[in-house]
Amino acid sequence: MKLERELMRGAAPTAVMQVLSSGEKYGYELVEALSSRSNGLFAIGQSTLYPLLYNLEAKGLVTSRIDETGARPRRFYRLTHQGRRKLADETKQWQTLWEAFRSLGLAGQPTASAAGGGR
Amino acid sequence: MTDALFAFWHRLRYTRLRDLVRGRLDASLDWQTVVVQSNLPPQLSAIVQHVVGRSRLWRREKLDVATELVSHFQEGLAAGRTPAELAESFGDPQTAAQLIRRAKRRGRPVFWHAWRYGWLGLAALLVFYVCAGVWMVTRRPTIKIDYLAVLNKPIKEVAENDRAWPLYRDALLAMRKPASQEITNAQADPLTQFETLDIQPGDAKWPKLETFLKEHSETMTKLREAGSRPELGFVVSTSPVDFAEKDRELFGITLSADEIERKKHETIDDRWTVWTRMPHLQQLKEAGALLAADARRAAAAGDGDVALADIRACLGVSRHAQEVPFLISTMLADALQTRTGDCIQSIFTTNPKLWSNEQLHVLAHQLAASAIDWRRGFQGEQDAFYDSMQRVYTDDGNGDGRLALQVTRDQNLFQMIESVTGGDSPNASMFANAGVAFLALPAANITIAGRRAMTDEHDRIADQALARLGAPYWTWSHEPSLEEQVKTITDGPISKFHYLFVSLLTPAYDTILDRAVTSDAKRDGVLIGLALELYHREHNKWPESLAELSPRYLPKLPVDSITGKHLLYKIVSDCPLVYSVGVDEKDDGGRTAKNIAGESHPEYAEPKHYGKDHEAVRESDTKGDWVLWSTAKVE
Numbered sequence A: 001m002k003l004e005r006e007l008m009r010g011a012a013p014t015a016v017m018q019v020l021s022s023g024e025k026y027g028y029e030l031v032e033a034l035s036s037r038s039n040g041l042f043a044i045g046q047s048t049l050y051p052l053l054y055n056l057e058a059k060g061l062v063t064s065r066i067d068e069t070g071a072r073p074r075r076f077y078r079l080t081h082q083g084r085r086k087l088a089d090e091t092k093q094w095q096t097l098w099e100a101f102r103s104l105g106l107a108g109q110p111t112a113s114a115a116g117g118g119r
Numbered sequence B: 001m002t003d004a005l006f007a008f009w010h011r012l013r014y015t016r017l018r019d020l021v022r023g024r025l026d027a028s029l030d031w032q033t034v035v036v037q038s039n040l041p042p043q044l045s046a047i048v049q050h051v052v053g054r055s056r057l058w059r060r061e062k063l064d065v066a067t068e069l070v071s072h073f074q075e076g077l078a079a080g081r082t083p084a085e086l087a088e089s090f091g092d093p094q095t096a097a098q099l100i101r102r103a104k105r106r107g108r109p110v111f112w113h114a115w116r117y118g119w120l121g122l123a124a125l126l127v128f129y130v131c132a133g134v135w136m137v138t139r140r141p142t143i144k145i146d147y148l149a150v151l152n153k154p155i156k157e158v159a160e161n162d163r164a165w166p167l168y169r170d171a172l173l174a175m176r177k178p179a180s181q182e183i184t185n186a187q188a189d190p191l192t193q194f195e196t197l198d199i200q201p202g203d204a205k206w207p208k209l210e211t212f213l214k215e216h217s218e219t220m221t222k223l224r225e226a227g228s229r230p231e232l233g234f235v236v237s238t239s240p241v242d243f244a245e246k247d248r249e250l251f252g253i254t255l256s257a258d259e260i261e262r263k264k265h266e267t268i269d270d271r272w273t274v275w276t277r278m279p280h281l282q283q284l285k286e287a288g289a290l291l292a293a294d295a296r297r298a299a300a301a302g303d304g305d306v307a308l309a310d311i312r313a314c315l316g317v318s319r320h321a322q323e324v325p326f327l328i329s330t331m332l333a334d335a336l337q338t339r340t341g342d343c344i345q346s347i348f349t350t351n352p353k354l355w356s357n358e359q360l361h362v363l364a365h366q367l368a369a370s371a372i373d374w375r376r377g378f379q380g381e382q383d384a385f386y387d388s389m390q391r392v393y394t395d396d397g398n399g400d401g402r403l404a405l406q407v408t409r410d411q412n413l414f415q416m417i418e419s420v421t422g423g424d425s426p427n428a429s430m431f432a433n434a435g436v437a438f439l440a441l442p443a444a445n446i447t448i449a450g451r452r453a454m455t456d457e458h459d460r461i462a463d464q465a466l467a468r469l470g471a472p473y474w475t476w477s478h479e480p481s482l483e484e485q486v487k488t489i490t491d492g493p494i495s496k497f498h499y500l501f502v503s504l505l506t507p508a509y510d511t512i513l514d515r516a517v518t519s520d521a522k523r524d525g526v527l528i529g530l531a532l533e534l535y536h537r538e539h540n541k542w543p544e545s546l547a548e549l550s551p552r553y554l555p556k557l558p559v560d561s562i563t564g565k566h567l568l569y570k571i572v573s574d575c576p577l578v579y580s581v582g583v584d585e586k587d588d589g590g591r592t593a594k595n596i597a598g599e600s601h602p603e604y605a606e607p608k609h610y611g612k613d614h615e616a617v618r619e620s621d622t623k624g625d626w627v628l629w630s631t632a633k634v635e
Helices: A005-020 A027-037 A046-058 A081-103 B002-013 B017-021 B031-037 B042-055 B059-078 B083-090 B093-106 B110-137 B147-156 B165-174 B206-215 B217-228 B245-251 B257-264 B280-300 B304-321 B327-350 B357-368 B374-392 B413-420 B434-447 B451-469 B482-489 B500-505 B509-539
Strands: A062-067 A074-079 B568-572 B575-580 B626-630
Touching (some): A005 A027, A005 A046, A005 A081, A027 A046, A027 B059, A046 A062, A046 A074, A046 B059, A046 B093, A074 B059, B031 B042, B031 B059, B042 B059, B042 B083, B059 B083, B059 B093, B110 B434, B147 B374, B165 B217, B165 B245, B165 B280, B206 B280, B217 B280, B217 B304, B245 B280, B280 B304, B280 B327, B304 B327, B304 B357, B374 B500, B374 B509, B413 B434, B413 B500, B451 B482, B451 B500, B451 B509, B482 B500, B482 B509, B509 B575
Antiparallel strands (some): A062 A074, B568 B575, B575 B626
């Protein structure tokens, strides 16, 4: 299932920060983790992911470093303190939204995978 | 050679500055080399080239993005995905380039954003400025009143037989030799042989002047007749083409083809009141000087009738000079009247019995009716200001407006201002360039006050001047000067432009007000002198006090214009001395003011707003009394 563009625009940054909350990752690794842990819902193209990462970096929510020790140089991204606070705030908002939808009968009980499982 | 240069330039462009300083041209910022050396499949390499090439980022940013994208694709290939899969999952490269550009720019330093927004702000301001300029340029002034025509209307209505000007002109022209190739206009004028006509009987140059006056007795007769006519009747204009041929001959004006051509296309836009030409004033000045000199000649010869006729004609010339209502005319009238008063006094000093009682009464009555109309001159200057305002500003119908660009057919606003302030000639001015003038107009409208504010400020000062004109000197002599007020509002790099037209077009009110007071007081002095003489003839002695002169010899006794109290009077060597205490307000017994060298300077005691550095103010013992009438020698 593909999300509507506007929904993706609002949800994707939170999803990326949530994946990074478990540890720093480089670009390709992040793409794979997003796709696998969201059952393919957040299989966003790299043409969108990298600009998203650069935006988060410009806002100070993530920071990056280059690791040239491996076979090829990799830029690792991780959450900053500010990013963690932002993620906590957005998580609360999504949960509140989820509760409201549930009250309206739009959503059933959240499944284990959708609630952040797969870590 | 060319390839080597190109290669060198390429390495130079893509080398970090710190490496360049160390002499290492390693082109480490060359992101395309990174892509080439990555050995990605062409499909993926093309994606990276497209995204990074279209991103329009800084070189370092491009290198970072290229390195990251290459690494990403290499990871994907290493994970077993095909180039086609990786290409498909990447998304639209064009969109990626735009999004990456936007995101990377967000992450740039604060100073870059400030620089960027600063330039954007400047650009927006420039666009607004140009639009404002376009709007302002399209607005034109509306000339509602032809002040010059209003000024000339009563003059044009004067009957031919009542006009004095033709007689003045013919009299002065008759004195001259015809100008020719051998004789210039200056040489044709016989008056040029005299440095001044204020030569007294007994002076070394007096015989020459006396001979001259006798030789031109017909001229003098005509001048006397002119002085007796009720009106002057000279129509002024902004163009010499409007003057009669004989007038131009007298003025020494030769018309150029340019002037004639310009006149043909003249409109009301060109007839600025402040550009009114009054060459006749110089001729009136000469006529007055000739008549005064002839009065002295006649008095020295014992001819009281001719001397009186000359004096009365002098007063007529003074009256005629005021016909055109500008302060320059009024000041000439005042100067002529003052000279006449001095002439009367000098005649009384040498020959007090020259005139009969009846002649003294006639003279006194004419002098009493010859007050200088300073208010008329003030009004003329105000009209000239309002005329200028209606020509440089638009009219919003509520008394306000903005500066317009084109103020005459040939000149824009800035050229006009420069020509008034003595700057470059209009064609040499940088504002002759239409683009420069266009760009300066919005700034001028921001800096210079609008029409209403400018007019209000002008009126505020002018109203004070008029109020002082109608009030005794001692009620306002210690108040702040009007010129200081103008200086205050125009002092400063910006404020000097804010009320620019007030500073340019406001007359020197303080000086003129002082002259008005001085003029009236001197006239009063002569009237008192005539009354004293009449008293002396009847009683064979001088009065004990000036109060005895009123009302029989003097309807109303003038007061000291400095203090408002009685004028002072004493007899010195059997001659009357009438004086004011002067600006120091101390009675010095009629002693005139002197400078530090002991030289007499009677004018130091007259009402004047001297600056604090003036000689008269600096020296402690230079004050004296203001003598208004004296036929005796004083210290």
